[in-house]
Amino acid sequence: xxxxxxxxxxxxxxxxxxxxxxxxxxxxxxxxxxxxxxxxxxxxxxxxxxxxxxxxxxxxxxxxxxxxxxxxxxxxxxxxxxxxxxxxxxxxxxxxxxxxxxxxxxxxxxxxxxxxxxxxxxxxxxxxxxxxxxxxxxxxxxxxxxxxxxxxxxxxxxxxxxxxxxxxxxxxxxxxxxxxxxxxxxxxxxxxxxxxxxxxxxxxxxxxxxxxxxxxxxxxxxxxxxxxxxxxxxxxxxxxxxxxxxxxxxxxxxxxxxxxxxxxxxxxxxxxxxxxxxxxxxxxxx
Amino acid sequence: xxxxxxxxxxxxxxxxxxxxxxxxxxxxxxxxxxxxxxxxxxxxxxxxxxxxxxxxxxxxxxxxxxxxxxxxxxxxxxxxxxxxxxxxxxxxxxxxxxxxxxxxxxxxxxxxxxxxxxxxxxxxxxxxxxxxxxxxxxxxxxxxxxxxxxxxxxxxxxxxxxxxxxxxxxxxxxxxxxxxxxxxxxxxxxxxxxxxxxxxxxxxxxxxxxxxxxxxxxxxxxxxxxxxxxxxxxxxxxxxxxxxxxxxxxxxxxxxxxxxxxxxxxxxxxxxxxxxxxxxxxxxxx
Numbered sequence: 109x110x111x112x113x114x115x116x117x118x119x120x121x122x123x124x125x126x127x128x129x130x131x132x133x134x135x136x137x138x139x140x141x142x143x144x145x146x147x148x149x150x151x152x153x154x155x156x157x158x159x160x161x162x163x164x165x166x167x168x169x170x171x172x173x174x175x176x177x178x179x180x181x182x183x184x185x186x187x188x189x190x191x192x193x194x195x196x197x198x199x200x201x202x203x204x205x206x207x208x209x210x211x212x213x214x215x216x217x218x219x220x221x222x223x224x225x226x227x228x229x230x231x232x233x234x235x236x237x238x239x240x241x242x243x244x245x246x247x248x249x250x251x252x253x254x255x256x257x258x259x260x261x262x263x264x265x266x267x268x269x270x271x272x273x274x275x276x277x278x279x280x281x282x283x284x285x286x287x288x289x290x291x292x293x294x295x296x297x298x299x300x301x302x303x304x305x306x307x308x309x310x311x312x313x314x315x316x317x318x319x320x321x322x323x324x325x326x327x328x329x330x331x332x333x334x335x336x337x338x339x340x341x342x343x344x345x346x347x348x349x350x351x352x353x354x355x356x357x358x359x360x361x362x363x364x365x366x367x368x369x370x371x372x373x374x375x376x377x378x379x380x381x382x383x384x385x386x387x388x389x390x391x392x393x394x
Numbered sequence: 395x396x397x398x399x400x401x402x403x404x405x406x407x408x409x410x411x412x413x414x415x416x417x418x419x420x421x422x423x424x425x426x427x428x429x430x431x432x433x434x435x436x437x438x439x440x441x442x443x444x445x446x447x448x449x450x451x452x453x454x455x456x457x458x459x460x461x462x463x464x465x466x467x468x469x470x471x472x473x474x475x476x477x478x479x480x481x482x483x484x485x486x487x488x489x490x491x492x493x494x495x496x497x498x499x500x501x502x503x504x505x506x507x508x509x510x511x512x513x514x515x516x517x518x519x520x521x522x523x524x525x526x527x528x529x530x531x532x533x534x535x536x537x538x539x540x541x542x543x544x545x546x547x548x549x550x551x552x553x554x555x556x557x558x559x560x561x562x563x564x565x566x567x568x569x570x571x572x573x574x575x576x577x578x579x580x581x582x583x584x585x586x587x588x589x590x591x592x593x594x595x596x597x598x599x600x601x602x603x604x605x606x607x608x609x610x611x612x613x614x615x616x617x618x619x620x621x622x623x624x625x626x627x628x629x630x631x632x633x634x635x636x637x638x639x640x641x642x643x644x645x646x647x648x649x650x651x652x653x654x655x656x657x658x659x660x661x662x663x664x665x666x667x668x669x670x671x672x673x674x675x676x677x678x679x680x
Binding site for chain 2: 120173181212214217218219220250251266267268269270272273276277279280281304306307308309310312313314316317318320321322337340341343344
């Protein structure tokens with residue numbers, strides 16, 4: 109086993125690094141996201157601090173144009189082997205640095221991911237039942253990614269700007285400044301939003317009209333907007349049977365509510381554990 | 395004819411006032427929008443300046459909760475008479491102030507307008523062919539409003555957050571900072587966006603993927619987003635025959651392109667002329 113192994117997930121908003129000792133995670137550090145620095149090399153060195161690393165494996169925006177070193181997109185369908193085979197490796201400051209490729213979907217529409225594929229391949233490695241048959245997976249977040257797995261391959265995927273739109277809409281005209289919301293109100297709004305159908309640009313405005321005409325609270329409106337956005341994902345992806353959710357518990361809980369409403373079983377996997385498992389796949393025979 | 399008549403449209407972002415002499419517009423002034431002041435009375439006085447007014451008629455957000463004086467919403471279907479009958483009149487600083495009600499649509503979903511109804515009733519007053527038969531009307535803008543007219547009534551309407559979403563998305567991850575766009579590129583993006591179908595939250599992300607996978611410019615992406623948003627309006631409203639566009643020429647031109655693509659004839663009416671005509675309806679027998 110090598111001394112000084114570090115694996116990391118470098119997103120737009122944060123860098124997470126894990127130091128491995130004898131193959132197990134011994135320590136954890138965070139640093140700046142790719143979008144928060146013009147000097148990725150310096151940001152990585154700052155986050156590594158006094159860790160001595162002779163091998164660093166990174167996924168996510170580390171491979172973006174504005175990251176540490178641009179890596180290709182592997183076309184779907186893609187399995188862990190074809191993904192690993194496009195690992196980009198180079199020397200930097202005495203260490204061997206390897207950066208994961210992203211995945212692309214080209215079937216009629218363009219779509220990309222960087223980082224989520226590592227979580228998905230990690231999920232498959234940790235949960236062997238995902239390696240056979242067909243499975244629907246969702247990774248909720250800023251850019252919510254839905255992937256269809258077939259016999260351990262990522263067959264196709266689709267990105268929804270759910271989290272980013274929700275954040276942008278906080279600065280919109282939708283939420284009247286009428287003080288704090290009761291949780292229950294937000295929950296009710298979420299259910300109302302889930303059941304609505306139509307174009308988002310029109311449905312979203314109902315959050316405002318509901319406040320003006322029906323005396324709804326800003327909390328209800330926030331829940332409604334969240335329900336409308338997640339409802340649009342389900343209406344498009346039409347998952348059935350069961351769905352594997354890879355994500356933070358609070359956000360995953362919203363998807364569980366939405367999916368349970370439709371009689372769909374959910375399994376929630378810890379995102380960080382999946383990331384680490386995926387990065388270790390890349391490190392395996394380096 | 396009264397001396398000192400002033401009519402005005404008070405929106406969220408600006409106040410426009412017109413002074414009438416012998417029933418004709420003699421002068422024009424602007425002031426702060428309702429959303430830009432906590433003291434609407436003072437803002438109105440400042441905009442009026444040295445104009446002596448004994449009668450002031452206002453539409454728009456002047457009648458909103460945070461405006462000069464809250465006015466009701468009139469339920470659709472509504473004609474100019476039922477709308478006028480809900481005019482709210484009061485004395486303020488020696489002048490008679492009248493504020494137009496808004497319109498509401500309650501049919502299964504909540505929707506509201508404040509100000510656009512004045513433009514639509516003004517359009518009908520100025521263009522008598524709109525007073526009979528069925529007509530589709532669109533008022534593009536921050537909140538794009540589509541109204542169906544039937545025999546001079548506003549039968550129903552629907553709001554799309556097109557302009558506001560477009561503005562919010564300028565601060566999003568969608569537009570890579572790759573310098574200025576060629577016009578032609580933006581036009582191409584607009585056409586590409588118009589032809590796309592699906593949920594906005596997924597389609598919008600294609601603006602980013604198109605840049606990453608197909609080397610599209612940020613200008614193309616802006617055009618694509620505009621096309622997707624306007625395309626969602628047309629896909630929902632399904633106008634046929636001809637459409638009356640009440641709006642600024644640059645924005646109206648985008649709708650003309652989108653509608654002409656579908657073989658729909660367009661008439662563009664000047665928004666300010668329609669507003670003035672609508673406000674004069676309210677002033678007529680005061």
